[in-house]
Amino acid sequence: MKPTLELTEANFETEVLKSSQPVLVEFATGWSLPSMMLDGAMDEIAAEFVDCLKVARVKLDLSPNLGLWYGIRCLPTILYFSDGEVRIGIFGTTSKEAILSQLKPLINSGAIGQMTNLRDIQV
Numbered sequence: 001m002k003p004t005l006e007l008t009e010a011n012f013e014t015e016v017l018k019s020s021q022p023v024l025v026e027f028a029t030g031w032s033l034p035s036m037m038l039d040g041a042m043d044e045i046a047a048e049f050v051d052c053l054k055v056a057r058v059k060l061d062l063s064p065n066l067g068l069w070y071g072i073r074c075l076p077t078i079l080y081f082s083d084g085e086v087r088i089g090i091f092g093t094t095s096k097e098a099i100l101s102q103l104k105p106l107i108n109s110g111a112i113g114q115m116t117n118l119r120d121i122q123v
Contacts, residue, residue, distance in 0.1 A: 004039075004046045005056040009063045015056060017084040023054040024099075027067060028076040030059045034093040035076045042078075042097035080106070 006026065007015055016023045026042050028035030039057075046055035060067040060075070070079065070086070078099060080088040090102055 004042055005054060007056045007058045007063070007066070009065050012058070012063075012066060015054070016081050019051065019054055019081070019084075021054045023056055023081045024103075025077070025079050025081060026057045026076055027053075027060055027070070027072045028057065029061050031061070032075060037093055038076050038078075041094075044096055045099065046053075090115060 005015060006027075016025060024036060024042070024045065026035075028038065040054055042057065045053070049055075058066050060072065066072075070077075074091045076093065078090040078094075079086050080090075080103065087106065088102055090099060
């Protein structure tokens with residue numbers, strides 16, 4: 001199982017903006033209940049799509065400038081990055097199924113590449 005990557009202001013550019021893989025980034029705090037509720041879903045996604053998607057977490061209480069740079073106003077917020085650009089934003093507490101359903105249009109268009117097992121998801 002590939003762990004969810006912890007992002008900071010120091011490694012964000014390398015791990016997200018210059019990544020050769022798409023990156024799903026959760027912006028949250030380490031202490032709020034809505035943020036903690038999403039942790040399991042993000043870890044499951046990281047484990048399922050280990051070969052084709054990077055899953056990462058930014059703890060805004062430790063890296064507040066990242067929240068400012070991306071205009072984060074709702075916690076948790078999930079941003080999907082591809083080629084260094086935000087392609088999808090998911091805001092508030094959600095489920096694994098809801099996250100994957102948001103990614104499905106990208107999968108069907110081929111934008112994610114190797115994530116073929118997401119095509120079997122029933123939404």
